Amino acid sequence: MKRIVLVLIGLFSFSLMGQSENITTQLFDSYDNYKENSIGKRRIKRADIQPLIDKYSNYKKFKVNKVGTSIGGKDLSLISIGTGETNVFLWSQMHGDEPTATQAIFDILNFFDSSDFKTEKDAILANLTVHFLPMLNPDGAELFQRRNLLGIDINRDALRLQSPESQTLKRVRDSLDADFGFNLHDQSTYYNAERTEKPATISYLAPAYNYEKDINETRGNAMKIIVFMNDILQKYAPGQVGRYNDDFEPRAFGDNIQKWGTSTILIESGGYAEDIEKQEIRKLNYTSILSAIYTIAKKSYEAISIDEYEKIPENDRKLFDLKITGATYNLMGNTFTIDLGINQVEVDYPDHNSFWYSSRVLDQGDLSTYYGYETVDASGYTIKQAKAYPTTLNTFEEVKALNFKDILKQGYGYVPMSTIPLKQVNSPFPVHLIGKKYTVPELNLMPGINPTFFLEKDGKIEYAIINGFLVNLKESIINVPNGMIFR
Template identity: 35%
Template sequence: MKAAHPHLPAQTIASLWQAHHFSDLNKPHLRPDDIRPVLEKLGEYADIDKRVIGHSCTGRPIERLTLGHGPMVVLAWTQMHGDEPTATAAVLDWLEMLMVNNTSNELALPDHWHSLVTLHIIPMLNPDGAQRMTRVNEQGIDINRDARQLQSPEGKLLWQQVLELKPDIAFNLHDQNPYYTAGNTAYPATIAFLAPAFHPDKHVDAPRLRAKQLIACMADTLSHWLPCHIGRYDDTYSLRSFGDNIAGTGASTILIESGAYPNDPHRQVARKMNVIALQSALEALLGNLFQQKSLADYYRIPDNVEDGLVDIKFSQVRQQLGSTDYIADISVNIDKAGRASIRHIGDLSAQAGFTQISAYHTSVNPLKGITLDGPLVLDEKRYKALLREGFCYFVGDAKLLDNQSGLPCLCVAAPLSYTNLFVGADAYWVMTDNEGAKRAVLNGLTVPL
């Protein structure tokens, strides 16, 4: 061990990451073809054993990279949910960092660490889902709810690996939606940790204690970069999930969820933090630093709060239903396809928006559609004129509408069944004040009128 101080080695891994990470993996999503060249490169290192351990439903190879030959066995897998790619880039970066360290020897690892630990990494366990950008596999099965039935080839493979390798430490690496916050704050949880329960009573046995201690070490290290962005995931026992079942085999199991960070659409902050977290866990494990941590250190990490954030929060929106006036906050989220829809209506004082808009002193017009009775060329001037008249969507055959306005528009086959804003509805409306139409919200985008 070169240094016991937890800060400096973490800075080393951060600067190594900066210099050596796979820059081609800075993408909104990763498919099998994206990681293939990286797998080839890593497979060329003499120290890394790369092998195909099985195949997905459609026959795509699932590979495992192994480094080291020691008795302490670490198993990590990523992207079992095909649309959660952040940790895939991170584990590949981590292996590259460890290879760079073979010559530079900068990390706080014992010189003979290869003989102390065996690292098994399975990047992209669900290549079919990754290809389609879906959570589920080709059968439509959520692999992470298949730990008992084992009906998916990918789930079966993971369980076989667990039985064969008997990991001491297991890293289950995922992405979470961008709306989790670290505690009741407006800060997105960029990283969330969990040592999953292996029984409904959430008993903490020795391996689970070690998982919590390792998490406390990782959170400590990450807090140098992300003091307000680390959450502790809910530990309700999940009967069908892999993490909980693997924890039941006696492995110290650690879930890491990558999340959002402001102005970081490709989650590169979370990617880098995963590398630092994994490396600091390895250092803590090999240096026995984790034993200095207590359960209290784990529980000190703030809760990973679901729905703490929304994409856009409009506060104090005045509306009318029948003859009743009411004021409510409105939140809007934008899905991966770019559709903005209303998520919540009411008192949203406990939520923050990545974008916040005050609607104070403005009212939402009753939602009103204009029927297309023939072809309509919609330029910006014509569109804004319609919006000022209170029309916020079109009714009829979308082919009749030639939208040249550069603004989003909504065209539906039949008039909407509601005239007030409603949960799940597309985010299109017009807001007025005493002087008339003030602005339109078009697929979440605020447009002055």
């Protein structure tokens, strides 16, 4: 009899997991119906989401309340939906330059506002009340910076509660006495899943609530939800999930919210190939978070084993934007074999609405344990100095008229100009612009320099690296978003 009961329980659990898998597929496939297209770039600001918040404040099914104010005077709003006894609390962008989940929250709100998925939504909203606090750090978002105007990391302010944003988060969590919490962040795109070349597109953590890293029911439930979400993501981003180190951080909100009795799931949105604005990762957030909310409503997570949590690969940080391996480098009359790790570093324009690139060599030497979003085997190629074009040009129109592929093939990476407008902060061309008195320094490869050089084989230049971007000169496309200006 006992065996029959266990089999029935197993079949029931399998049935619920099957239901969750089914809704996940439907959510992923229908995502474009719910995507909030008005916020399609990463550098979103409070003014961008205010009309969306206002919209939901006019709908009866949603409750919208101002719950606080940032140091800079910007409103902090809580958007709630549902009538269930179980409270699920999601907050995003406590770091101002981490907006991916904020965008996904408004996609999720569009889902709840639609007439689709009626059966699933009825189950969610009858069993749960779901609360969203998007953009906890609107002042940081305005400047696209991690910290708030006090200059502190809100996620290290759970004890002192120095900033009003921290006070708001604590007060809302306590007033809801939330059963589940989703702490939504972005992480560096240079994290990879441990010992693989795959980026950690999404990373998870069920934060520890003490130094001993004990697992009670609260933390165990968070682990079960993470196992569930990882299974979902393996379908759409196989091998691209990481797990954060769970050392206890007594100042962090995630660790403390876990300690205060809310099953807390940290989600970090990392990198995905050719997804600069993280819109594919946004879709993965939408799909996995909504699926997790559904499994909480159905309680199907309860049957999941937490043993699977530790099997998720740990986060590592061994990715470069461009990795060049085995290149020949001549220095002081000697020949060396060298690997280069290059990152394409974003620099914000003054309005913090968009950016340009000022790339850097991050590391060099033996990089055999590192990986690249793009990797070039440069065995048999020699690194060559980039030269200055022999003619000084007067206008941008003259520069634009150059055949860039031809001049790159000749080894020219710099173009001198008689006058460069002071307001111009970078070169809009796949070459660097230099002042007429500027002398191109001798190439001395070191971490920190701007990576601009050529790869030559059998006396022929086949690749250009301009501002850290690779140009295959055997192909017609030159994909260099911008060069530098050296006056």
